[in-house]
Amino acid sequence: MRVFITGIDGYLGWTLAQYLTARGHDVAGADTMMRREWVAEMNSQSAIPIYSREERIAAFKERYGKNLDFRVGDFTDYDFVTSFFEEFKPEAIVHLGQMPSAPYSMIDQKHTVFTQYNNVIGNLNILYAMKEIVPDAHLLKLGTMGEYGTPNVDIPEGFFEIEYRGRKDYLPFPRQAASFYHWSKVHDSNNTMYACKIWGLRATDVMQGVVFGTRIDEMGENPDPRLRTRLDFDQCFGTAINRFCCQAVIGHPLTLFGAGHQKRGFLPLRDSMQCLTIALENPPKEGEYRVFNQFEETYTIVELADMVQEVAGELGLDVDIYEYENPRHEAAEHYYNPDRKHLIDLGYKPTHDVKAEMKIMIQDLMQHRDRIMEKKDILVPDIRWDGKHHRSTVIGKRSERNVKA
Amino acid sequence: MRVFITGIDGYLGWTLAQYLTARGHDVAGADTMMRREWVAEMNSQSAIPIYSREERIAAFKERYGKNLDFRVGDFTDYDFVTSFFEEFKPEAIVHLGQMPSAPYSMIDQKHTVFTQYNNVIGNLNILYAMKEIVPDAHLLKLGTMGEYGTPNVDIPEGFFEIEYRGRKDYLPFPRQAASFYHWSKVHDSNNTMYACKIWGLRATDVMQGVVFGTRIDEMGENPDPRLRTRLDFDQCFGTAINRFCCQAVIGHPLTLFGAGHQKRGFLPLRDSMQCLTIALENPPKEGEYRVFNQFEETYTIVELADMVQEVAGELGLDVDIYEYENPRHEAAEHYYNPDRKHLIDLGYKPTHDVKAEMKIMIQDLMQHRDRIMEKKDILVPDIRWDGKHHRSTVIGKRSERNVKA
Numbered sequence: 001m002r003v004f005i006t007g008i009d010g011y012l013g014w015t016l017a018q019y020l021t022a023r024g025h026d027v028a029g030a031d032t033m034m035r036r037e038w039v040a041e042m043n044s045q046s047a048i049p050i051y052s053r054e055e056r057i058a059a060f061k062e063r064y065g066k067n068l069d070f071r072v073g074d075f076t077d078y079d080f081v082t083s084f085f086e087e088f089k090p091e092a093i094v095h096l097g098q099m100p101s102a103p104y105s106m107i108d109q110k111h112t113v114f115t116q117y118n119n120v121i122g123n124l125n126i127l128y129a130m131k132e133i134v135p136d137a138h139l140l141k142l143g144t145m146g147e148y149g150t151p152n153v154d155i156p157e158g159f160f161e162i163e164y165r166g167r168k169d170y171l172p173f174p175r176q177a178a179s180f181y182h183w184s185k186v187h188d189s190n191n192t193m194y195a196c197k198i199w200g201l202r203a204t205d206v207m208q209g210v211v212f213g214t215r216i217d218e219m220g221e222n223p224d225p226r227l228r229t230r231l232d233f234d235q236c237f238g239t240a241i242n243r244f245c246c247q248a249v250i251g252h253p254l255t256l257f258g259a260g261h262q263k264r265g266f267l268p269l270r271d272s273m274q275c276l277t278i279a280l281e282n283p284p285k286e287g288e289y290r291v292f293n294q295f296e297e298t299y300t301i302v303e304l305a306d307m308v309q310e311v312a313g314e315l316g317l318d319v320d321i322y323e324y325e326n327p328r329h330e331a332a333e334h335y336y337n338p339d340r341k342h343l344i345d346l347g348y349k350p351t352h353d354v355k356a357e358m359k360i361m362i363q364d365l366m367q368h369r370d371r372i373m374e375k376k377d378i379l380v381p382d383i384r385w386d387g388k389h390h391r392s393t394v395i396g397k398r399s400e401r402n403v404k405a
Numbered sequence: 406m407r408v409f410i411t412g413i414d415g416y417l418g419w420t421l422a423q424y425l426t427a428r429g430h431d432v433a434g435a436d437t438m439m440r441r442e443w444v445a446e447m448n449s450q451s452a453i454p455i456y457s458r459e460e461r462i463a464a465f466k467e468r469y470g471k472n473l474d475f476r477v478g479d480f481t482d483y484d485f486v487t488s489f490f491e492e493f494k495p496e497a498i499v500h501l502g503q504m505p506s507a508p509y510s511m512i513d514q515k516h517t518v519f520t521q522y523n524n525v526i527g528n529l530n531i532l533y534a535m536k537e538i539v540p541d542a543h544l545l546k547l548g549t550m551g552e553y554g555t556p557n558v559d560i561p562e563g564f565f566e567i568e569y570r571g572r573k574d575y576l577p578f579p580r581q582a583a584s585f586y587h588w589s590k591v592h593d594s595n596n597t598m599y600a601c602k603i604w605g606l607r608a609t610d611v612m613q614g615v616v617f618g619t620r621i622d623e624m625g626e627n628p629d630p631r632l633r634t635r636l637d638f639d640q641c642f643g644t645a646i647n648r649f650c651c652q653a654v655i656g657h658p659l660t661l662f663g664a665g666h667q668k669r670g671f672l673p674l675r676d677s678m679q680c681l682t683i684a685l686e687n688p689p690k691e692g693e694y695r696v697f698n699q700f701e702e703t704y705t706i707v708e709l710a711d712m713v714q715e716v717a718g719e720l721g722l723d724v725d726i727y728e729y730e731n732p733r734h735e736a737a738e739h740y741y742n743p744d745r746k747h748l749i750d751l752g753y754k755p756t757h758d759v760k761a762e763m764k765i766m767i768q769d770l771m772q773h774r775d776r777i778m779e780k781k782d783i784l785v786p787d788i789r790w791d792g793k794h795h796r797s798t799v800i801g802k803r804s805e806r807n808v809k810a
Binding site: 110116117120124125131153154164165167172174180186190197199329 | 515521526576579790
């Protein structure tokens with residue numbers, strides 16, 4: 001299958017290009033290369049060194065025997081999208097090329113506007129280019145579990161049957177996103193659902209949990225460093241488990257926001273690849289817009305911190321867990337019970353062994369301790385949802401009482 | 406009250422500036438003046454002649470004795486918004502300054518992108534400028550009943566209590582907008598709801614029905630022509646009743662889309678002014694985001710066409726009603742039962758006499774018969790939701806059978 005990947009230079013995109021190629025698919029893609037700039041703007045860097053586009057393409061050729069058509073370009077530039085589509089004629093488009101950080105979107109007016117502009121217009125351009133050039137292609141669009149927020153009822157996969165005042169309908173499940181980034185993804189979901197309805201496009205909208213992990217088997221046992229994907233640990237682009245593992249490696253306390261009772265869906269990088277590929281290999285029908293909730297399991301943040309602490313301990317790394325003022329606006333305690341049946345029905349086999357994955361990660365990251373150490377001053381967040389800017393202070397240490405509870 | 410009006414040159418904006426000033430409020434506002442260009446792009450013009458900004462300001466001074474601070478500027482330009490807010494320090498902002506046409510947003514990629522860019526970024530800038538400069542001000546934001554679509558259940562005002570799998574929550578009512586324009590308004594509603602939640606802003610989000618009418622009493626019995634507001638009849642900016650009245654005046658068949666059984670909420674221009682003012686004079690609490698469904702009554706399009714035909718007949722105008730291929734993607738028959746309790750509770754007295762309003766409109770428009778005649782070739786739509794472009798053909802004449810049914 002000819003698969004076009006937007007955001008092919010990213011954490012997921014660079015990994016997916018390899019995963020799909022190893023499975024025999026023809027991959028091409030593009031990237032603005034802006035993620036590298038955003039992380040630099042955070043005064044940070046990827047813990048795992050990443051190489052230039054040219055070096056990545058060369059290593060790709062060596063390992064997979066294929067010339068990867070990986071171009072630099074912006075999806076907000078409609079001519080760029082259409083001319084690449086005209087040439088490559090994708091059968092599927094995996095749309096990962098967006099600004100993916102909640103805190104980045106909350107910095108100030110400029111960052112909010114950039115986030116929504118970049119994500120909404122890029123996605124609209126892809127929808128229009130599909131309609132014009134490849135109307136039968138499958139759009140596999142990356143959304144986020146964060147689009148739903150934390151309602152006090154179960155979270156279905158995109159739609160639900162409701163009864164209201166004695167009448168019934170099957171409606172989109174209400175979204176309650178928790179940052180302007182998350183709202184940009186809701187806007188994209190809405191626009192995509194609508195394009196399928198009026199133009200007969202087909203799309204899978206993946207509400208993905210938080211991804212963690214440093215590798216997939218396809219990269220090889222001792223991967224060529226040029227094939228490795230990025231791993232961020234700053235407050236904007238470093239997500240929960242990835243950030244905790246980096247903190248553990250340099251002995252920095254793991255940074256809970258509040259008591260860490262927020263519950264979210266998580267999945268290892270290898271499961272994300274597995275799920276995206278299942279969706280690609282089982283495309284929706286013409287005009288179908290389907291939503292997959294994509295995660296291995298739900299965990300509270302503190303459960304994950306405890307696991308990272310335990311695994312790090314086994315590797316001889318002693319690390320504390322601290323509770324910080326929560327810079328975000330989110331519920332400290334809440335109900336959380338999302339479905340994730342669609343992917344299981346299509347054959348998704350969740351990895352389940354989170355600690356084994358954490359062990360691989362920490363071992364990988366220990367080789368780059370100096371790179372994390374160099375940026376240790378940025379491990380505590382100072383971007384706040386209330387619009388003020390100050391670094392969160394420690395409000396407590398995770399207590400033994402909590403550990404036992 | 407110091408009220409800032411965005412889109413002050415528009416159909417509602419220019420009227421509201423006068424209505425509020427007549428009630429003793431201090432009004433200022435801005436407009437990109439783009440509506441004039443968009444209508445020209447449709448090869449059309451306002452049926453009622455409109456005057457330059459300078460002429461409007463001069464007439465305003467003559468009638469209301471006040472210098473109106475009406476500037477040209479773009480709300481996607483954040484510096485423009487903040488510097489005007491700094492100077493005027495609004496206590497309320499009525500946000501009408503958006504691209505308001507569904508068909509215009511469906512023309513092609515460029516028009517879709519423009520619509521969502523213009524509407525979403527302008528609204529985000531207003532939210533940020535409020536947070537930074539006037540955090541206690543009240544945002545009265547114009548949404549549209551079209552955000553809800555036509556679900557098979559009652560439509561509450563923004564939120565609803567649901568029970569799902571045995572648990573309860575109070576959630577945003579699902580939106581199913583029916584054009585990229587309508588989706589831009591949903592995106593704005595979502596962003597606005599969120600800004601109230603995290604920053605404590607207060608907002609009223611008005612899901613307004615389709616407005617019709619040529620005047621309000623405040624303009625005077627024989628209004629200075631410079632005080633009159635625009636009245637469009639082209640396929641993009643002319644809404645149902647307004648378009649029908651213009652068609653009746655030149656004897657063009659009234660253009661139903663299909664059989665015209667689509668049901669929508671409608672309200673006269675004077676009721677729109679009444680409702681917006683009620684909302685302004687009864688602001689929400691700090692952090693409150695409330696949604697008002699704003700319409701006088703629901704009607705099917707064919708009921709309205711019948712009324713226009715009848716009223717036109719009384720004025721000696723003989724006009725047919727034709728059914729055209731529907732260029733839109735919308736349900737031909739559907740349930741429709743939206744609430745509109747909030748405004749009634751605050752004192753809204755619906756006009757109810759739709760035919761009397763139509764009579765005033767037709768009489769006003771008869772004086773500008775030549776202006777409509779000049780543009781008669783654009784009365785049948787050619788912008789289609791399926792992305793193709795051709796002029797809708799007549800599929801039938803409204804039959805006696807239907808009239809009696």
